[in-house]
Amino acid sequence: ASDKTYPFVLVLAKSAKDLDGLQLKGKALLLLDRSKPWRFGLTEVGRALWGIRPGALVLIDDKRAAQDPSKRMSVRFVGEGSKGTRGRGRRLRPNRYALSTKAASELLSACGLDPKLLEGKKTGAFPIEGYTLHSHVQTQKRPAFAVNVLGYLEGSDPKLKDEVVGIGAHLDHLGKAPDGQVYNGADDDGSGSTGLLAVAKAFATNGRRPKRSLLFMAFCGEEMGLIGSGWYASHPVLPNESMVAELQMDMIGRNEENKRTGEKAEDNLNSLHLVGSKKLSDELHTICLEANEQFAGFDFEWDEEGVFFRSDHVNFAKKDIPIAFFFTGFHPQYHRTSDTIDRIDFPKLARVARLVYSIAWKVADLDHRPKLDRTYKEVMKAQGGRRRRR
Numbered sequence: 001a002s003d004k005t006y007p008f009v010l011v012l013a014k015s016a017k018d019l020d021g022l023q024l025k026g027k028a029l030l031l032l033d034r035s036k037p038w039r040f041g042l043t044e045v046g047r048a049l050w051g052i053r054p055g056a057l058v059l060i061d062d063k064r065a066a067q068d069p070s071k072r073m074s075v076r077f078v079g080e081g082s083k084g085t086r087g088r089g090r091r092l093r094p095n096r097y098a099l100s101t102k103a104a105s106e107l108l109s110a111c112g113l114d115p116k117l118l119e120g121k122k123t124g125a126f127p128i129e130g131y132t133l134h135s136h137v138q139t140q141k142r143p144a145f146a147v148n149v150l151g152y153l154e155g156s157d158p159k160l161k162d163e164v165v166g167i168g169a170h171l172d173h174l175g176k177a178p179d180g181q182v183y184n185g186a187d188d189d190g191s192g193s194t195g196l197l198a199v200a201k202a203f204a205t206n207g208r209r210p211k212r213s214l215l216f217m218a219f220c221g222e223e224m225g226l227i228g229s230g231w232y233a234s235h236p237v238l239p240n241e242s243m244v245a246e247l248q249m250d251m252i253g254r255n256e257e258n259k260r261t262g263e264k265a266e267d268n269l270n271s272l273h274l275v276g277s278k279k280l281s282d283e284l285h286t287i288c289l290e291a292n293e294q295f296a297g298f299d300f301e302w303d304e305e306g307v308f309f310r311s312d313h314v315n316f317a318k319k320d321i322p323i324a325f326f327f328t329g330f331h332p333q334y335h336r337t338s339d340t341i342d343r344i345d346f347p348k349l350a351r352v353a354r355l356v357y358s359i360a361w362k363v364a365d366l367d368h369r370p371k372l373d374r375t376y377k378e379v380m381k382a383q384g385g386r387r388r389r390r
């Protein structure tokens, strides 16, 4: 349990700009947020608060205030396995609360502030003098059981078979919504898991084997902070040094669609994001481009959405293993219960799997391992540190 006391301040904002110059770090904000929606269910002000790091948030929000508080508090999953996942949690942190407009006006009156402030004409910060917010958070730890599933195919070269090409996807998704609806996760990451099985089947049924061995990895806990892959990378069944590359399929079954930028699915029938392949090894990147030209013919897009840190491959990149991440892009059903199987573009999914198969084959059959041009540390240094995960 933790007990904390914060200075308390009323914040009225219609846009992220209204927060400019306000000293809000470490304070408890009684927040009336009238800004526009941004992404992932956040508003522009909610987005701006990431950088500000208030100590606690009390949202003036009738809808949230009416919810069962136990459903508003979110669970934080802590991976036992890796430093990288420790302390990561889901978006809502426990020090968030909600008050109805009525309760907020009563509170303001009681504290000597004018409740008319909530009518929305003014913006800015109004310290609630003489009052602090005290939060008492009790946490409960419960062990959860989850498994990574691995498959191994031995290579054909007596020496090089001790090296391995890793191919990954994640088998978990978000479970159930508070209202009981199932998050289907057909694209995220049913599609990648399907691709993984298809690639494994293609290798297993081919009479010929490439020189190096193949390790097929279906990870758990990706959505909770890349926990399964973090565990694997810190408890590998084959030494990490023997993995010459890792290829990740996460969301490979759709045509990218973004209402905000006006990007339409029908314009993306042939597009595929190739993410991270150039970061550690130029050679791996070149192999991806060649294989695409020979066997798939996708129009590659790159990491426009900043997803390099957002799937399991990053835990391998951190071990200086060259990676490539295949991703058909975001869509309006991302992380919603409507990410359903009827929306999957199966021929496209199969083409992505075929591409990954051909890249894996090429890499596994090289007479040398793909050259590591930059370590993960060097990559991070060159790009000025890690961008926000979301």
Ligand SMILES: [Zn+2]
Pocket: 170, 188, 189, 222, 250, 251, 311
């Ligand atoms: Zn995913």
